Amino acid sequence: MTLxxxxxxxxxxxxxxxxxxxxxxxxxxxxxxxxxxxxxxxTSRFWFNYRHxxxxxxxxxxxxxxxxxxxxxxxxxxxxxxxxxxxxxxxTVFSHKNMELNVYGxxxxxDYRGYEVTVENFLRVLTGxxxxxxxxxxxxxxxxxxxxxxxxxxxxxxxxxxxxxxxxISNVELADAFEQMWQKRxxxxxxxxxxxxxxxxxxxxxxSPNLMALxxxxxxxxxxxxxxxxxxxxxxxxRYTFYLLEFLEDIHPASKTCMNDLFKVCPKSQCVSTPxxxxxxxxxxxxxxxVTDFFGSVRKVEITMDSINLTSVVSHRKEExxxxxxxxxxxxSYSDQLPVSEIIHQ
Amino acid sequence: MGLLSDPNRRxxxxxxxxxxxxxxxxxxxxxxxxxxxxxxxxxxxxxxxxTLPFPDENKERYMVKGTNVYGIxxxxxxxxxxxxxxxxxxxxxxxxxxxxxxxxxxxxxxxxQIYFAKDLxxxxxxxxxxxxxxxLEGYHHTxxxxxxxxxxxxxxxxxxxxxxxELNSHVVTSLDLVLEGLNGQLPNLDLANLFYAFxxxxxxxxxxxxxxxxNDWDSVSGYSQAVQTMMLMVMKQxxxxxxxxxxxxxxxxxxxxxxxxxxxxxxxxxxxxxxxxLLEGMYRKLNNLLERLHQSYFFxxxxxxxxFVSIGYYMPAFGLLAVILLLRALDLWVQxxxxxxxxxxxxxxxxxxxxxxxxxLIPLVISHLTGVALYMLPVRFQEMAVEHFPVSExxxxxxxxxxxxxxxxxxxxxxxxxxxxxxxxGWRVLKLVAVLYLxxxxxxxxxxxxxxxxxxxxxxxxxxxxxxxHVPKVLxxxxxxxxxxxxTLLFSVFFYQELQEMPVSFQDGWILYLxxxxxxxxxxxxxxxxxxxxxxxxxxxxxxxxxxxxFWK
Numbered sequence: 001m002t003l004x005x006x007x008x009x010x011x012x013x014x015x016x017x018x019x020x021x022x023x024x025x026x027x028x029x030x031x032x033x034x035x036x037x038x039x040x041x042x043t044s045r046f047w048f049n050y051r052h053x054x055x056x057x058x059x060x061x062x063x064x065x066x067x068x069x070x071x072x073x074x075x076x077x078x079x080x081x082x083x084x085x086x087x088x089x090x091x092t093v094f095s096h097k098n099m100e101l102n103v104y105g106x107x108x109x110x111d112y113r114g115y116e117v118t119v120e121n122f123l124r125v126l127t128g129x130x131x132x133x134x135x136x137x138x139x140x141x142x143x144x145x146x147x148x149x150x151x152x153x154x155x156x157x158x159x160x161x162x163x164x165x166x167x168x169i170s171n172v173e174l175a176d177a178f179e180q181m182w183q184k185r186x187x188x189x190x191x192x193x194x195x196x197x198x199x200x201x202x203x204x205x206x207x208s209p210n211l212m213a214l215x216x217x218x219x220x221x222x223x224x225x226x227x228x229x230x231x232x233x234x235x236x237x238x239r240y241t242f243y244l245l246e247f248l249e250d251i252h253p254a255s256k257t258c259m260n261d262l263f264k265v266c267p268k269s270q271c272v273s274t275p276x277x278x279x280x281x282x283x284x285x286x287x288x289x290x291v292t293d294f295f296g297s298v299r300k301v302e303i304t305m306d307s308i309n310l311t312s313v314v315s316h317r318k319e320e321x322x323x324x325x326x327x328x329x330x331x332x333s334y335s336d337q338l339p340v341s342e343i344i345h346q
Numbered sequence: 347m348g349l350l351s352d353p354n355r356r357x358x359x360x361x362x363x364x365x366x367x368x369x370x371x372x373x374x375x376x377x378x379x380x381x382x383x384x385x386x387x388x389x390x391x392x393x394x395x396x397t398l399p400f401p402d403e404n405k406e407r408y409m410v411k412g413t414n415v416y417g418i419x420x421x422x423x424x425x426x427x428x429x430x431x432x433x434x435x436x437x438x439x440x441x442x443x444x445x446x447x448x449x450x451x452x453x454x455x456x457x458x459q460i461y462f463a464k465d466l467x468x469x470x471x472x473x474x475x476x477x478x479x480x481x482l483e484g485y486h487h488t489x490x491x492x493x494x495x496x497x498x499x500x501x502x503x504x505x506x507x508x509x510x511x512e513l514n515s516h517v518v519t520s521l522d523l524v525l526e527g528l529n530g531q532l533p534n535l536d537l538a539n540l541f542y543a544f545x546x547x548x549x550x551x552x553x554x555x556x557x558x559x560x561n562d563w564d565s566v567s568g569y570s571q572a573v574q575t576m577m578l579m580v581m582k583q584x585x586x587x588x589x590x591x592x593x594x595x596x597x598x599x600x601x602x603x604x605x606x607x608x609x610x611x612x613x614x615x616x617x618x619x620x621x622x623x624l625l626e627g628m629y630r631k632l633n634n635l636l637e638r639l640h641q642s643y644f645f646x647x648x649x650x651x652x653x654f655v656s657i658g659y660y661m662p663a664f665g666l667l668a669v670i671l672l673l674r675a676l677d678l679w680v681q682x683x684x685x686x687x688x689x690x691x692x693x694x695x696x697x698x699x700x701x702x703x704x705x706x707l708i709p710l711v712i713s714h715l716t717g718v719a720l721y722m723l724p725v726r727f728q729e730m731a732v733e734h735f736p737v738s739e740x741x742x743x744x745x746x747x748x749x750x751x752x753x754x755x756x757x758x759x760x761x762x763x764x765x766x767x768x769x770x771x772g773w774r775v776l777k778l779v780a781v782l783y784l785x786x787x788x789x790x791x792x793x794x795x796x797x798x799x800x801x802x803x804x805x806x807x808x809x810x811x812x813x814x815x816h817v818p819k820v821l822x823x824x825x826x827x828x829x830x831x832x833x834t835l836l837f838s839v840f841f842y843q844e845l846q847e848m849p850v851s852f853q854d855g856w857i858l859y860l861x862x863x864x865x866x867x868x869x870x871x872x873x874x875x876x877x878x879x880x881x882x883x884x885x886x887x888x889x890x891x892x893x894x895x896x897f898w899k
Binding site for chain 1: 463
């Protein structure tokens, strides 16, 4: 009798456990991405724009710390601050006065440096239309299961971002680039962060699905810099990225912090400007999107001793000998890179 | 962080300053070379010599020979494309020793810093402006004033900015900023703002034209002080002489200013460390520059260190004065073109309606010849004057100039002997030409040196507009002489002394006036100042034309 009860309890527990596993399996693949990429761009040069390079390097640092490897990060810095003749602490880029945090570190890998950071190169990286000789480190080799983080910083205005004092990228160009990426299935979900003056104007024109955008200030407002450092002689960071870095320092690969917390970074009392965000093009609810979905490269691993039934997708065909006695091989062909016919008939 | 926070360096600077306070004969070239080399600079010297056209009685020199010593601190990591200059002039006696000591102390401090992206040139020049002119000419490979100098062996790239130090006493209570340079040129306003910002940051008393800042600019006394300061700046700019060693840099598009230490016997004294920190801050800011200073105004007047009047505000005032001349010219043209009223004397009028070209040309030529005489005679015939009169060379030059000037007043009586009978139309045509000539002349002068153009316009335009042969002769002759350039200069000398709150008696004022004339002539020959040739060759002949018109027969 007791043995039967025990067996019954055991089986019911196992059943419940199995159901949980099945649920977890369901959750396993809810975010839909399998790899992470980051494109981090600093668009301004000259010594007094030290803070833009520090901004980009601090996001680079967080993204690397949370797991995205250098091979999946495209880092574009328009000028070299660490080795600038005016830097009193050569080979360092500090993000905080009193020189607490050196974001340059030992293993920075800059992919586009100096005058290579141009609007054309940036758009080519995004759309993948690079000459065949471009090395892998300079390419964004994302696919339709990639979550991409794009971070831009520099000097901007209403509807444009200035690259290197000589050219600009407009919000329309950026929106069209993202649409090209969507049509070529180059991303699963994309998070766009911009820290410039009037940054919100840059995401106004987006129209592709699965885009989430964050900006440090609204149209008509300036993004301000954080404290200057007396020893180095320039402002070290912009306010928005400073508080973003502070927020990200608390995130570790297993954090369950979601995007709604990221939207609250740097309120008007700290930032003086009003940060903005845009989520209407995003299909999932931002409350269920983890920060590590974009900032980290989290491999979802859960250890279980139970077996899980996956619906088999591979159909086994019995090999039948052909009429002439030889094994007939099926002829394979490549699928279309760009399924034009499907797009046209949409 | 910052200069002399290290007690060792503070002690080293104090040692240097006390050693320099001992009187030194001439320029200690060898000691300077050795000291600069000990501080790790690349040291070079340049010798120069110049014989002045006549002895300079203010500075008591005639045949000048000297050596400039300069040390270059190379930027540790940057290419040698740009440079900054810090200069202090070293004269016989212990006049500027504090500045030289501070310069050497700063050189030692800057040697240990790695953040300099431009070369720093520490220049100790002898015979202040003459040595500076020799150095600048050697640096830029030009020779505009006929000085003899040895070529420079060491160079540092194109100079972006320069500061000159004058610390004349051992005790400094406030720092004065001097901006006016050769021919009234001014450095970019950003340099003045930089100095003021650091003065405020380090709580150093700073002045401009010797006047302190105050916090009640809206009150009557505040406003009058602002007007006084601005008038002083106008006077200084109009003289066209460089009021500090920095004045010669401006010609080469190098922003430069002079910082003078003043002892006004206050309680709070500024020590060398604070002045050093101020200079260190200014040089770090100039080091961070990526382009030459060009964002702020080049043409301005400063009623105080925290206010300025830009060219957009003061040019319309001059424009209105110039318009008077143009309206008068228009009036004359209309008078000339309208036919005379029909009456019995029509025949005579027609006969006299075309004035001879000669009657216009002769006054013009003679006035300009007088101008040329005023320009050339004083210096050329000083030996002859010294032989015949018991005066020194300088006095000879100045008195010859005044004599030629006064002789010009007698001209109209002589001119008319050679020309045909003057006509009603004749003086009108001459006046038209003279008025237009004056308008163009004043316009060009105001563009280059606004203060000079404005003062000349203020005095010459009224008489130029009203003078005709028909106004009461004695009164207008008196007015014309009263407002001629020479008398304007005389009154300016007295006015300047009043503004400086050091009024002079008539005798002292007259002697000052003579020395001002001699300095003006010397400035022209030594540094290329344009005030003397402008007045002698262009303004004085123009004024003579009006004098001619007044006495037209």
